[in-house]
Amino acid sequence: MTAITATNLTKRYGATVAVQDLTFEVLPGRVTGFLGPNGAGKSTTMRMILGLDRPTSGSVKIDGRSYAELRRPLNKIGALLDAKAVHGGRTAHNHLLALAQSNGISAKRVTEVLDIVGLTEVAGRRIGGFSLGMGQRLGIAAAMLGDPEILIFDEPVNGLDPEGILWVRTFMRKLAAEGRTVFVSSHLMSEMAQTADHLIVIGKGQLIADAEVGEFIGLSSQGYVRVGSPQLSQLAPLLGGEAVLHGDHLRVTGVTAAEVGETAARAGLVLHELTFVQPTLEAAYMELTKGSVEYEAVAA
Amino acid sequence: MSTLVLRSEWTKLRSVRSTMWTLIATAVTMLAFGILLPLAVANSSNPAESGLNGTDLSLTGLGLAALTIAALGVLTISGEYRTGSIRTSFLAVPGRVNMLAGKAVVFTVVSLVVTTAAAFLSFFAGQLVLDGTGLETTLGAPGVVRTVVGAGLYLTASGLLGLVLGALIRHTPGAIVSAIALILVLPQISALLPGQWGETVRTYLTSNAGQQIALLETRPGMLEPWAGLGVYLLWIAVIGIVAAVLLHRRDA
Numbered sequence: 156m157t158a159i160t161a162t163n164l165t166k167r168y169g170a171t172v173a174v175q176d177l178t179f180e181v182l183p184g185r186v187t188g189f190l191g192p193n194g195a196g197k198s199t200t201m202r203m204i205l206g207l208d209r210p211t212s213g214s215v216k217i218d219g220r221s222y223a224e225l226r227r228p229l230n231k232i233g234a235l236l237d238a239k240a241v242h243g244g245r246t247a248h249n250h251l252l253a254l255a256q257s258n259g260i261s262a263k264r265v266t267e268v269l270d271i272v273g274l275t276e277v278a279g280r281r282i283g284g285f286s287l288g289m290g291q292r293l294g295i296a297a298a299m300l301g302d303p304e305i306l307i308f309d310e311p312v313n314g315l316d317p318e319g320i321l322w323v324r325t326f327m328r329k330l331a332a333e334g335r336t337v338f339v340s341s342h343l344m345s346e347m348a349q350t351a352d353h354l355i356v357i358g359k360g361q362l363i364a365d366a367e368v369g370e371f372i373g374l375s376s377q378g379y380v381r382v383g384s385p386q387l388s389q390l391a392p393l394l395g396g397e398a399v400l401h402g403d404h405l406r407v408t409g410v411t412a413a414e415v416g417e418t419a420a421r422a423g424l425v426l427h428e429l430t431f432v433q434p435t436l437e438a439a440y441m442e443l444t445k446g447s448v449e450y451e452a453v454a455a
Numbered sequence: 456m457s458t459l460v461l462r463s464e465w466t467k468l469r470s471v472r473s474t475m476w477t478l479i480a481t482a483v484t485m486l487a488f489g490i491l492l493p494l495a496v497a498n499s500s501n502p503a504e505s506g507l508n509g510t511d512l513s514l515t516g517l518g519l520a521a522l523t524i525a526a527l528g529v530l531t532i533s534g535e536y537r538t539g540s541i542r543t544s545f546l547a548v549p550g551r552v553n554m555l556a557g558k559a560v561v562f563t564v565v566s567l568v569v570t571t572a573a574a575f576l577s578f579f580a581g582q583l584v585l586d587g588t589g590l591e592t593t594l595g596a597p598g599v600v601r602t603v604v605g606a607g608l609y610l611t612a613s614g615l616l617g618l619v620l621g622a623l624i625r626h627t628p629g630a631i632v633s634a635i636a637l638i639l640v641l642p643q644i645s646a647l648l649p650g651q652w653g654e655t656v657r658t659y660l661t662s663n664a665g666q667q668i669a670l671l672e673t674r675p676g677m678l679e680p681w682a683g684l685g686v687y688l689l690w691i692a693v694i695g696i697v698a699a700v701l702l703h704r705r706d707a
Contacts, residue, residue, distance in 0.1 A: 259459050
């Protein structure tokens with residue numbers, strides 16, 4: 156069963172293409188990270204899933220239906236798009252109550268979700284005075300109102316303190332463990348590395364990768380063997396793979412560390428260092444999104 | 456439109472302070488003019504021959520009160536655009552036109568109650584002040600109940616005009632300026648238009664038509680009370696339909 160299915164999803168604003176021909180599926184029971192540099196089209200895609208923006212072409216379905224076709228949608232899908240997008244004059248309780256009532260959700264559930272996110276004590280306070288972290292929790296409470304099977308979070312940890320980040324991360328893992336579909340966007344690979352099971356990576360509105368987190372690393376950089384030796388110039392031509400000089404050591408790809416060691420022993424060359432360097436998600440992400448970053452810093 | 460949407464919109468309306476303040480401003484405006492103008496007339500020499508009538512005198516606050524209630528109408532929806540909470544609202548109610556209709560119904564009920572009460576209060580206060588001048592009147596006199604109830608209807612319609620403008624323009628300042636233009640400025644400017652064509656425009660232009668329901672005596676060249684209100688509502692309906700179509704089409 157697929158929770159969210161995007162098919163050839165495209166969104167243009169005049170001549171600017173925000174999202175281009177995006178096709179992917181989001182499955183239940185796991186956290187799917189939606190990753191891409193700022194301006195890659197993540198939020199636009201999420202807004203199209205949620206029926207807020209109209210695709211220029213293509214379609215996106217939630218369990219086979221478009222968002223507009225959902226009756227009392229909060230019971231099916233919950234979303235946190237922008238935690239600051241609330242009327243600051245309203246109390247947390249009234250904000251949630253108005254949402255709950257529109258979907259036939261009881262006032263009792265409002266109290267429950269406030270409790271889940273730890274905002275019970277400030278339920279009667281105006282949202283305008285909330286900290287960023289509290290606002291984020293309120294947004295998550297709103298998403299949880301209908302106890303939905305599908306949850307969408309747009310950059311949920313942006314601007315949070317470490318404690319808040321840990322809380323959101325743990326919460327998302329828990330939701331996925333309960334069998335729910337969790338679709339969460341971020342521009343930070345390091346964040347996704349700790350939360351997501353599956354990654355959908357986009358750059359400049361186009362799909363770059365759609366893979367398990369483990370698989371994702373292998374898609375780009377393959378890792379390398381770091382070789383240190385006082386006789387690098389003699390050693391380099393003997394190695395089978397591709398060797399690149401990096402400062403005072405070589406980065407060798409295409410051969411194992413064992414093979415490098417054996418080659419050096421046969422030639423009677425001294426090794427000071429021989430390490431296999433694991434590729435990181437970060438490196439893989441940088442590699443894949445290279446050239447799809449909207450504004451790149453120029454090296455000084 | 457479901458009762459769920461109505462309950463939700465009622466919670467939204469009652470849970471922000473601007474609702475209370477604009478309603479109070481509307482009622483106070485009505486009452487202040489309803490006392491001060493009769494007071495001025497009562498203290499003038501020979502009020503009975505002023506050519507004025509006690510009903511209209513007690514309801515002179517209408518012109519200004521129409522603007523404060525229109526501001527509430529605007530804020531009912533533009534407030535959601537300003538904060539971005541309109542997106543959350545659309546997530547909960549993807550039928551956007553449904554939501555707009557729900558807002559309009561809740562607004563109409565709340566506004567009718569408050570503005571009608573304010574109109575009756577102003578009327579009674581005005582008659583107390585006018586007592587003994589010969590201008591004082593009662594609800595029993597011909598046309599008076601229609602005029603006082605009409606004041607509530609005119610004000611509520613003005614509020615609805617604000618609401619549909621808010622939905623159309625989506626920015627508070629822009630929508631409020633448009634409401635002032637349509638309710639206050641353009642109808643007055645239209646008096647300067649020449650010829651038969653100018654007269655027609657003046658007769659049918661928004662508040663010139665709508666206000667007739669809240670005036671005891673129909674002025675020459677103006678529409679009959681109920682016809683005038685009908686024309687005013689037609690303006691609101693047309694803008695409302697345009698707003699609904701765009702609401703449905705535009706990205707949120």
